[in-house]
Amino acid sequence: MDSRERKTLSEADIKTKFITPAILSAGWDEMTQVRREVTLTPGPVVVRGNLSSRNKKKKKFADYVLQKEKGVPVAVIEAKDNNHTISGGLQQALGYADLLDVPCAFSSNGDGFASHDKTVPDGQDIEIEFGMDDFPGPGELWRRYKAFRGISDAQESLVTEPYFDDGSKKEPRYYQAEAINHVIEKVAQGDKRLLLVMATGTGKTYTTFQIIYRLWKAKRVKRVLFVVDRNILADQTLVNDFKPFGSVMTKIRNRKIDPSYEVYLGLYQALTGPYEEDKIFKSVSKDFFDLIVIDECHRGSASDDSAWKEILEYFDDAIQLGLTATPKETKYASNITYFGEPVYTYSLKQGIQDGFLAPYKVVRIDIDKDVQGWTPPEGMTDDLGNAIEHREYNQLDMDRVLVLNQRTKLVAERVMKLLNATDPFQKTIIFCEDIDHAERMRKAIVNAAGPLAKANSRYVMRITGDSLEGKAELDNFIDPESKYPVIATTSELLTTGVDAKTCKLIVLDKTINSMTTFKQIVGRGTRIEESHNKFFFTILDFKKATELFKDPEFDGEPVVIYEPEDGDDPVPPDPEPGGDDDDDGDGDEGDTPKKFVVSAVGARILGERVEYIGEDGQMVTESYRDYSRKGIRQEFASLDDFLQKWNRAKKKAAIIEALAEYGIELPNLAREVGKDYGDFDLICHIAFDQRPLTRSERANSVKKRNYFTKYGDKARAVLEALLDKYANEGITSIENNNVLKLDPFKQLGTPVEIINGVFGGKAKYEEAVQELEVELFKQAS
Template sequence: MATGTGKTYTAFQIIWRLWKAGQKKRILFLADRNVLIDQTMVNDFRPFAGNMAKLSTKAKTIERADGTSTDLTLALDKRRRIDTSYEIYLGLYQAITGPDESQKLYKEFSRDFFDLIVIDECHRGSAVDDSAWREILDHFTSATQIGLTATPKETEYASNIDYFGAPVYSYSLKQGIRDGFLAPYKVIKVHIDRDVQGYRPVQGQLDRDGEEVEDRIYNTKDFDRTLVLEDRTKLVAKKVSEFLKQSGDRMAKTIVFCVDQEHAARMRQALINENADLATQNHRYVMRITGSDKDGLDQLGNFLDPEAPYPVIVTTSRLLSTGVDAQTCRLIVLDREVGSMTEFKQIIGRGTRVHEDTQKLFFTVMDFRGATSHFADPEFDGEPVQIYQPGPDDPITPPDEVLQPGDDGEALSPDPGVDETVLIDPLDPVGGTTGGTPLRKVYVDGVGAVIVAERVEYLDENGKLVTESLRDYTRKALKQQFSSLDDFLKRWKGEGRKQALFEELEAEGLPLDVIAAELGKDLDPFDLICHIAFDAKPLTRRERADGVKKRDVFAKYGPQARAVLEALLEKYADEGVMNLNDLGVLKIAPFSGMGSVVELVHAFGGKPGFEQAVQDLQSAIYEESA
């Protein structure tokens, strides 16, 4: 199931029903990251409290933004003996197995102890026949085993289908977006001159340490791994910050994926410099969240919590690429290459969550490294096809299936076939390693960097990204909503609360304020739609307000009511206020100086009279067109 469509919630429902019915009495839920286990225990699996325990030797308390906390129940005592009285166990692969026999804690359970095992993110170790993780599943062969993944592993080295069989159920990203369960997205591809043309140092170019820079052409595979162009980092931070400012929401949750932890630290500082006003107000506005950064890890829960405003922008390398449930993430920034389709799908999944309470209904991907070319690959949203067909004497041994430290300090198995010239060890403060030897990064200052091209792509009705102007895209999308100008006008007249119509369009990924900024005129959404979709001549808000005044539509009202309506009309002309019948507007200037809300409403003979007068005013505003 595509990331964000509720694999863990679905697993809970299956387990809950089988457990309540007595069909499955002891269940094991396996994952490969602590954050996935902890998140599951306090969220989807919460109803199992009292019957549920974690296979770990370390106590853990989950802190929430509202000040409450939950202590996770442990299944191991101080002597590392397992308490078998629980019915639901959650465990980390790495915590219950290992190369030494003493580390194989799962063997303390009898082979028939569990009736059901659910394997989260099963595209990792359980897809590989001779991995250490598979031995856990082989130990409990009598249990029903269910694998969950958004990205099935089907390569010449590893296969989910070979072990689990064909998927019993699948649900694609395209389906999820079409059904409204997942957020649609747009892609902004940004091309920097140094990336496009490469960088060759001038003769005698010195680095920050005063050493001569090797004379060769450097490209995106080098940048921030072995060569750091500080001006490039600043340019990326500036572009990201400008996007947030132009969007009108500088508090939009944002994840910036960097090459390694050192790059993430530099990017954080560059973003702080670009947003000094907000970073001064709260030092958590920009945070680095990586495996070795305790301050950042302590804020991970707050970043994921929709109720917590901070952190807003986080920089990371790999920690946030999989599994974490960032429901309100509105912007994903890619400033590193992503060689693996599996990892790319997981990264995009950080933005696909819909969160209606905060009106997070679509998201943006900003790509500086060409990683979004994966969208054009049929494999991106296609059904898994089994590639590897194992023979009886043919063990699966991927060439690089070696346990590496994960970005959160846990062992992860990298995807075979990833085109990486440098293996990244996220726990290394320098960042890059090759053959186990730390790489020296060369820092070059003052060489400059500029954006040479920028392209925006939108998701069409078939789930494909298409490149076209924002105006053309909006025109097509609006015509899908309204078949003709008459159709729109009919809908407009029948809509009691005008703003609701535009909120509905924004939910479809059509925020009209961006188009309004492009046109550079004070048009309200009504004129924007008529002009963009149906080529009608637009009138500015001021022109519409002046038209109402010329027709003197307020003559039938008394002095106080007339003053209120004139002020409402000015409010519309100056600020584009659409919900003129909201009584709350009468509490602010200039209305607060005219009398109390009760007095002002009484001037219209009561609330029904006020609402009717406002409705007549709105009709007068749009009279010429409607």
């Protein structure tokens, strides 16, 4: 095939005729080692207003990923058509290689390969080009991968131990595979203290299962203890991700470790306690477990004085893997000091940018008594007759020291206003200062919800550590298939460890000073659940807690702030009464200061501000219209550029689909601008400030012209009916020939009779439709 002919081929043809044969000729196994058209990330979800869509322009899609074994990638290849240079796709391939942490990236246009190799010795060229017959084989690229990742020949068998495969086509997401592979490699290299940082909602349990399974199957470990701090987590793990372990797995019950199993799930509370007889982990030998996995290790296990840490110290010869979404680095506790630097980190920011995690919008609400403060008159008493201390009370005091019942009512009414305007049955968590506040908020929501609360008494439930009825409903609250409870009021119970997949609204009426607590709360909403139409979540903030988003620590690299020296007391001081003590516990509060309860003092909202997470991870104030304007102008440099491309397009749907790749859904814009405007006018108006015409105005303008005189009666009837169709439904409806099967067209004949009999064939019918479109869009304003 000569070069001119090759330039007429599509990228798909180049892959089929040249690139794939070259790879297979080099010895790569097509079934097990070559993955084609691999979606690495789906593209971020964009949320503006109450609308969301994916920005598919930012989807990451590799033409080829070459792997040693399933889940162990070694190289990436990017294909281009022959109108590109050989290295035209190399930068793109390098981006994917960095994502997968592999040393080799390749690009090809069918004439040859361009290569980038991070393992070449100093002084040699990092990037070279070579012919189609010289692509490196599996052995060579595996050699480079081992050199890049520091894997010795002796460690190779463990590193290549296969993933669990149930026969489905499920592959670990790229970051899950990276987390798994990095842990396995570190174990192969002899490391025994490992920390894995993965944002909430990114599949830590599935990742953990594959790590344990591969180490167990390779006989590197025989007995494994997976320690969690919530009964519900242990039960979910048993029946979900860990189910393949079957009969070799057990949950530690009845304060007894049965030695006849190999994989154990245990609660901290079931393994240890304040008294020696509670420490059942000591009933087995110190070498009983070969691997201990600590879930949520940002909690007490990171602290030198923690009772949980004695479990780790007792089995100190075992491999110990800590899992956390929020590395805990405070003056008194550091899991990095104990476990070492994370072997892999996948952050909330990265998860949102990739499109695996749900973005958030923040509605910040200022209440007058919070912002301006309130000072009681001299001698004023509360509802119970207690003298109220004469001083100014502000946001920090609300619901901790001072309870304004009208303020609680105001918050509840604002929550219900948002729910009623969107979906009154979206799962909602309201975080309150303490149990008392959570109960008062429950009652206020009942009153604000009115008929919704009447219809089902479980519409809102208080779920706190002291409420047996509330805790009994926790499973139903987190079950995506269970309608009730809809709203949970809580203080601490739902900050961590509860997988509320369909939670769409998080309400913060709680003072939060702890970054760990804040991250855990935000994590309650980060899961995407497409089957339940959950692509983003809203944070309704009454206490300025979301100011923590601006803190570099929110999604920055964890650092050790403090490492105790000899003589230092690692025990933190008692928290201030009513203060935020960074306890992610179950809602059992200690002594609280006396509260003054006042019903007669009103409260009102001073202002609201809506912000969204931007593409750079920073919070921005931007409407859907502003976002769309930016995206349209990225696609079309000017109004003239748009008009030329619109008029040249045989199918206007192609332009509409191109904008949808940016996450710009024109029906969403129509809801803001006006549902009677067509796609053409929406684009011209939003992006280029043109005065829009409605679809009906455009259709009627065409009907008034002499445009139809060259057509016969039947052809004119068809075209006028198409104009009516456009006026009612838009441009894409008349571009689809199936429209001829509908009224009023079917009264004029079948689609074949209309196309062939009336217009003289498909080409002439399509030409007539295109001429009609030219008439429709003759003017841009």
